[in-house]
Amino acid sequence: MSFARSRVMAIVNLTPDSFYDGGRWELLSDGLRQVEKLAAEGADILDLGAASSRPGAEEVPLELEWDRLKEIIPAIQKRFPELPISVDTWRAEIAERALGEGVAMINDISAGQLDPGLLDVVERWKVPYVLMHMQGTPSNMQEAPTYSKVVDDQLFWFSQKVDALAERGLNDVILDPGFGFGKTLEHNYQILNSLDRYRLFGRPIMVGLSRKSMVQKVLECAAEDALNGSTVLHTLALLNGADLLRVHDVREAREVIALVEKYELPVRD
Numbered sequence: 001m002s003f004a005r006s007r008v009m010a011i012v013n014l015t016p017d018s019f020y021d022g023g024r025w026e027l028l029s030d031g032l033r034q035v036e037k038l039a040a041e042g043a044d045i046l047d048l049g050a051a052s053s054r055p056g057a058e059e060v061p062l063e064l065e066w067d068r069l070k071e072i073i074p075a076i077q078k079r080f081p082e083l084p085i086s087v088d089t090w091r092a093e094i095a096e097r098a099l100g101e102g103v104a105m106i107n108d109i110s111a112g113q114l115d116p117g118l119l120d121v122v123e124r125w126k127v128p129y130v131l132m133h134m135q136g137t138p139s140n141m142q143e144a145p146t147y148s149k150v151v152d153d154q155l156f157w158f159s160q161k162v163d164a165l166a167e168r169g170l171n172d173v174i175l176d177p178g179f180g181f182g183k184t185l186e187h188n189y190q191i192l193n194s195l196d197r198y199r200l201f202g203r204p205i206m207v208g209l210s211r212k213s214m215v216q217k218v219l220e221c222a223a224e225d226a227l228n229g230s231t232v233l234h235t236l237a238l239l240n241g242a243d244l245l246r247v248h249d250v251r252e253a254r255e256v257i258a259l260v261e262k263y264e265l266p267v268r269d
Contacts, residue, residue: 001045001084001261003204003243003244005257005261006079006238006245006257006260006261007044007045007241007243007244008042008043008044008045008240008244008245008247008250008253008254008257009043009044009045009046009047009086009206009244009245009246009247010038010043010045010046010247010248010250011047011049011210011246011247011248012031012034012035012038012046012047012048012049013049013052013232014031014048014049014050014069014072014167014195015050015052015060015068016051017049019085021259024143026070026078027073027245028072028227029101030197031072032072032075032076032079032232035072035076035079035080035083036079037250039080039083039237040041040060041250041251041254042250042254043083043106043250044084045083045084045085045086045104045244046076046083046084046085046086047086047087047088047107047246048069048072048073048085048086048087049087049088049089050064050065050066050069050086050087050088050089051065051088051089052070052138053088053109053138053163053181055138055139055141055142055180055213056138056139056142057138057139057239058139059139062091062093062094064186065089065091065094066093066094066097066184067195069087069094069098069172070101071096073085073087073098073101073102073103074101074102077101077102079181079259084104084105085102085103085104085105086103086104086105086106086107086130087105087106087107088107088108088109089106089107089118090110090112090115090116090118091107091114091115092117092120092121093130094117095108095118095121095122096121099121099125099127099160102256103127104127104128105127105128105129105130106118106121106122106127106128106129106130107130107176108129108130108132108180109132109134109138109178109191109194111131111132111133111134111161114137119165119168119170122170123168123169123170126169126170126172127165128172128173128174129157129162129165129173129174130168130173130174130176130206131158131162131173131175131176132149132173132176132177132178132181133154133157133158133176133178133182134168134178134181134182135147135181135182135183136182140178141181141182142182145182145183145184145187147187150183150187150190150191151190151191151194151197154177155197155200156193158175158198158201159201160201162175162201171223174203174204174205174206174243174244175198175201175204175205175206175266176205176206176208176246177191177195177198177205177207178208178209179192179207179209179212179214180207180208180212180213181190182216182265185213185214185218186215189214191239192207192209192233192236192237192240193194194240195207195240195242196241197236198241199241203243204244205241205243206242206244206245206246206247207234207237207242207244207245207246209230209233209234209237209247210230210234210245210246210247210248210249211223211226211227211230212226212230213230214227215230215233216229227249230247230248230249230252231252231253231256234247234253234256235256235259235260238256238257238260239264245257257268
């Protein structure tokens with residue numbers, strides 16, 4: 001997949017407790033209807049999540065996480081064989097099983113820190129890998145996130161991780177600053193404002209801003225009312241260098257990309 005133009009990763013939460021759409025797509029039939037909608041709206045990648053990583057989330061048993069994935073993966077592949085599937089997991093065993101079923105990419109919130117064996121799996125399969133920054137774990141990450149300078153600290157962290165992955169022969173790496181994962185509201189906006197600095201690594205940049213608390217807190221709204229704010233932040237992210245938008249709302253994200261692309265065309269007399 002080329003990132004010569006920005007892409008859209010569509011979120012498919014298969015959990016009962018995700019912060020926005022938890023419980024909506026637990027049934028296979030409901031999940032497939034949602035995938036059909038996302039595909040029709042222009043999703044480039046589907047990201048299946050079977051264990052919530054919202055702030056305060058408790059760890060889900062491995063077999064329960066797999067039970068939520070094992071039927072929908074082949075069902076999506078049968079109906080949409082050209083649509084790449086990513087699985088959002090930090091577990092090596094889940095990644096191994098999913099890749100064995102034909103999944104194309106692994107999206108890891110923990111950068112291999114919660115289960116070091118996951119990086120061995122990605123190395124063996126040689127698949128694209130989303131490297132996300134998180135301070136702490138989902139259960140405690142928002143208790144007291146602290147940085148010296150959040151952007152500088154992250155850039156140093158990414159420099160170490162990107163080099164370590166390159167030594168394993170892993171260069172198809174997408175960087176995710178991890179908005180809301182061990183960051184205050186101020187941290188999140190500092191990162192967004194400085195997103196172009198993350199381009200120094202020469203890797204695509206993914207942002208997960210969709211309907212998050214950094215929208216809700218500023219606008220004093222619920223996740224259900226945060227689409228307009230999410231669209232504004234997606235616009236800012238694209239103008240600051242984002243390559244991949246991870247979203248709940250695909251049609252609106254595609255419209256943002258189309259308008260930003262038009263805006264960035266060179267002016268001709």
